[in-house]
Amino acid sequence: MILKAENLSKRYMRKTGQANYFHAVKGVSLGLRRGELTVLMGRSGSGKTTLLHMLSGLLTPSEGVVRLGDADLYSMDDEALSRLRNKKIGVVPQGRSAIDSLTVLENVLLPGTMYGSGDEKEALRWLDALEIAHLAGARPAELSGGELRRMALARALARKPAVLLADEPTGDLDDVSTERVLTALKDVTRNSGTAVLIVSHDTEATRYADVLYRMDGGMLKEESLICRADA
Amino acid sequence: MKLRQLPLKNLLRRPGRTAALVLLTAFLALSVFCGSVVVRSLQSGLDSLEARLGADIIVMPATAESKVSFKNMLLQGTTGAFYMDASVLEKVREVEGVAIAAPQTFLASLKADCCAVKVQVIGMDPATDFTVKPWIDRSTSRALEEMDVAVGCDVTADVGEDLRIYGLNTHVVAKLAETGTGLDTAVYCTLDTMKRLLAAAEEKGVGHKITSDTSDMISAVYVKVAEGYDVDAVNNALNGHVRKVTAVRARSMFTDVSDSLTGISQTVALLIGAVWVLAFVILLIAFAMMVNERRREFAVLRLLGASRRGLSRLMLAESALCSLAGGMIGVGVAALAVFPFATLIETRLGLPYLTPPAREILAMAAGTMLATLLVGALASAWSAWRLSRTDVGIALREGV
Numbered sequence: 013m014i015l016k017a018e019n020l021s022k023r024y025m026r027k028t029g030q031a032n033y034f035h036a037v038k039g040v041s042l043g044l045r046r047g048e049l050t051v052l053m054g055r056s057g058s059g060k061t062t063l064l065h066m067l068s069g070l071l072t073p074s075e076g077v078v079r080l081g082d083a084d085l086y087s088m089d090d091e092a093l094s095r096l097r098n099k100k101i102g103v104v105p106q107g108r109s110a111i112d113s114l115t116v117l118e119n120v121l122l123p124g125t126m127y128g129s130g131d132e133k134e135a136l137r138w139l140d141a142l143e144i145a146h147l148a149g150a151r152p153a154e155l156s157g158g159e160l161r162r163m164a165l166a167r168a169l170a171r172k173p174a175v176l177l178a179d180e181p182t183g184d185l186d187d188v189s190t191e192r193v194l195t196a197l198k199d200v201t202r203n204s205g206t207a208v209l210i211v212s213h214d215t216e217a218t219r220y221a222d223v224l225y226r227m228d229g230g231m232l233k234e235e236s237l238i239c240r241a242d243a
Numbered sequence: 244m245k246l247r248q249l250p251l252k253n254l255l256r257r258p259g260r261t262a263a264l265v266l267l268t269a270f271l272a273l274s275v276f277c278g279s280v281v282v283r284s285l286q287s288g289l290d291s292l293e294a295r296l297g298a299d300i301i302v303m304p305a306t307a308e309s310k311v312s313f314k315n316m317l318l319q320g321t322t323g324a325f326y327m328d329a330s331v332l333e334k335v336r337e338v339e340g341v342a343i344a345a346p347q348t349f350l351a352s353l354k355a356d357c358c359a360v361k362v363q364v365i366g367m368d369p370a371t372d373f374t375v376k377p378w379i380d381r382s383t384s385r386a387l388e389e390m391d392v393a394v395g396c397d398v399t400a401d402v403g404e405d406l407r408i409y410g411l412n413t414h415v416v417a418k419l420a421e422t423g424t425g426l427d428t429a430v431y432c433t434l435d436t437m438k439r440l441l442a443a444a445e446e447k448g449v450g451h452k453i454t455s456d457t458s459d460m461i462s463a464v465y466v467k468v469a470e471g472y473d474v475d476a477v478n479n480a481l482n483g484h485v486r487k488v489t490a491v492r493a494r495s496m497f498t499d500v501s502d503s504l505t506g507i508s509q510t511v512a513l514l515i516g517a518v519w520v521l522a523f524v525i526l527l528i529a530f531a532m533m534v535n536e537r538r539r540e541f542a543v544l545r546l547l548g549a550s551r552r553g554l555s556r557l558m559l560a561e562s563a564l565c566s567l568a569g570g571m572i573g574v575g576v577a578a579l580a581v582f583p584f585a586t587l588i589e590t591r592l593g594l595p596y597l598t599p600p601a602r603e604i605l606a607m608a609a610g611t612m613l614a615t616l617l618v619g620a621l622a623s624a625w626s627a628w629r630l631s632r633t634d635v636g637i638a639l640r641e642g643v
Binding site: 061062065068070071090091094095097098099103105106107108109110111112113114122123125126127129167 | 539548
């Protein structure tokens with residue numbers, strides 16, 4: 013397991029006038045393996061995105077542990093965790109995630125420049141693979157929703173992450189683009205050994221899954237493990 | 244692409260907001276720099292005036308003030324003259340506590356055919372003078388001879404030229420450094436030259452009401468008090484022992500000037516303070532609004548690996564760039580306003596005004612830039628802190 017979550021919970025306090033906790037995620041344990049594409053399905057509000065944020069080191073869990081290799085993400089200080097996320101974890105969030113002041117290519121290069129210099133060749137390779145290389149010099153405002161989504165994906169993949177966590181990566185895409193993105197993710201999983209987790213509503217994603225989870229009411233129960241390639 | 248380019252790119256991406264922030268900081272820098280330069284120039288003017296006078300006590304005819312304000316002569320270059328018998332000088336020297344007593348004789352030239360310029364002519368004794376002589380010595384190594392004059396920096400005559408006064412040609416041998424006072428429009432000569440000029444004025448029929456021999460007339464005696472003596476006591480002794488004169492402490496002549504300067508300094512400090520508070524509050528609100536507007540963008544940066552400190556640095560860099568640009572514009576505009584119009588400011592304020600030397604101005608400009616950077620940094624620090632505490636997960640869900 014490259015990424016392992018144990019007994020992960022996230023509680024929020026609702027402002028109802030009295031102490032009233034709401035569990036967005038409750039007691040989730042799961043692991044992501046190298047070269048494996050995991051798909052996490054579930055209804056809106058089931059806690060998928062909250063779980064993804066905790067797995068990526070962006071949201072401190074109320075309980076539980078997340079380990080990337082030997083590193084316990086939430087016992088690290090912010091500098092170390094940020095650096096680790098930059099180098100090892102690729103995240104594709106829901107919705108727009110472009111920095112408007114930068115071009116598409118600069119957006120893809122941005123994570124690389126944070127602690128070194130961006131690999132322009134790799135960035136252009138991914139833009140090409142996702143068929144938006146011709147937009148490298150364009151501003152995000154000039155791109156469609158689908159193109160922006162592919163740009164975000166290229167940005168995550170260009171860093172060659174050990175783990176890629178994608179939240180609805182095919183959300184704004186048509187069927188052809190959806191297939192292209194999912195194929196690209198599957199190829200990355202196989203060729204680079206990256207552990208990929210896709211959070212999606214799209215049943216199309218399940219066709220590419222090595223492992224499929226379903227989440228409901230913040231819980232990922234044993235029986236929700238629908239299939240595992242090596243199981 | 245370098246990460247350090249990101250703050251500039253962010254600012255250029257939103258030109259309207261950036262321009263507003265730059266203008267605000269420019270206004271702050273302008274007020275700080277203008278205020279500092281004006282107050283410092285007034286202070287320099289007063290210091291220079293006191294240094295030029297160099298005397299502890301000035302002895303004048305008792306009727307002098309009814310003829311012309313000595314203070315206005317010094318501050319604004321008003322011309323005028325008053326006279327007393329030269330024997331006063333010896334009486335002054337006899338008073339205990341007087342270390343040096345140097346006479347000066349005044350004559351006002353005219354704006355007429357006889358005179359090249361209308362100026363105050365001041366005759367002094369190079370042997371005893373301790374007020375003007377050191378300034379002349381700094382301008383020329385040559386001693387003033389008969390019909391030689393040294394001119395203040397605002398007199399329209401250069402070294403080597405002749406200056407016609409009451410039909411006599413005097414020779415300009417030195418041009419004195421600026422004092423920012425009325426002394427800059429005066430012409431200095433020896434008492435011997437002054438006697439000839441007074442005689443020429445008499446011949447021209449100028450009514451200076453010189454009733455006795457011009458060679459026995461002086462206008463004022465500048466007194467340096469001996470070490471260990473109380474200036475007030477010597478001043479009182481002079482008033483008591485020498486008849487028909489008024490001895491005044493040089494410093495007391497400038498008490499009201501000093502008071503005005505203090506008043507102006509306090510007003511300027513108050514205005515600068517008010518502008519600071521206003522600019523700080525507006526910048527605080529502007530940065531807070533900017534952070535709210537860009538919460539998702541900052542959350543994305545965190546997601547890509549930016550640390551809390553990294554985000555704060557980005558925010559501070561944007562604020563520093565705005566402050567730097569605003570500071571430079573503000574100082575530049577202030578320089579364009581305050582230096583070319585120095586004479587106008589001096590006239591309007593009616594106070595000695597001497598622009599400080601370049602290195603002091605550069606130091607003030609640097610201080611202004613630093614102050615502008617500081618206010619920008621302080622105003623953005625709170626937003627940067629708030630930003631670093633933002634829940635990335637929640638920010639990422641906003642505006643999806």
